[in-house]
Amino acid sequence: MSAPWPLILSLSAVTLAPRLLPALWGQRFAPPRWFRRWLDAVPYAALGALIFPGILTADPKTPLTGLAAGAAALLAAGLRLPAYAAAIASVLAATLVQTLR
Template structure:
């Protein structure tokens, strides 16, 4: 019985994640909708990263903010994502010394 419950829960969880991938692939959207959909990963990434920026050192949040600012500047400069992350990490590291 427990196996059937696990299989059922996995199917119910999987369907809403897999089905839209096949449906959206065949649909064509207006350009403004495509721009909005392309921005979603960046918004989600920002929502995941920003709390971490503030909690680098809870009693000194400016350290994380400076690391985030360096990452923004490096990203605007057009550097590779890996270099942006390394730049932010080194900035926070040197500020914590």
């Protein structure tokens, strides 16, 4: 195996750059409004990409379990309920589907 230090240093630089550049630019660089809106949507898109496969594979025998739990959480979020209420609603929906199957 080759020396790990070049890899460690390059990965450190890549990790540090997005954190350091905004501090160096300060107020001199103001991204356009459309870019700021796009950046605001990125966390939601990433979260959806991480959560949705888990919803579909929560119970391989009964995919409806994950879909019901996801729908219940989505409904609770749409009603602007607290996060714990969305979690409780999704657990209750999954339990109901498991009980009725």
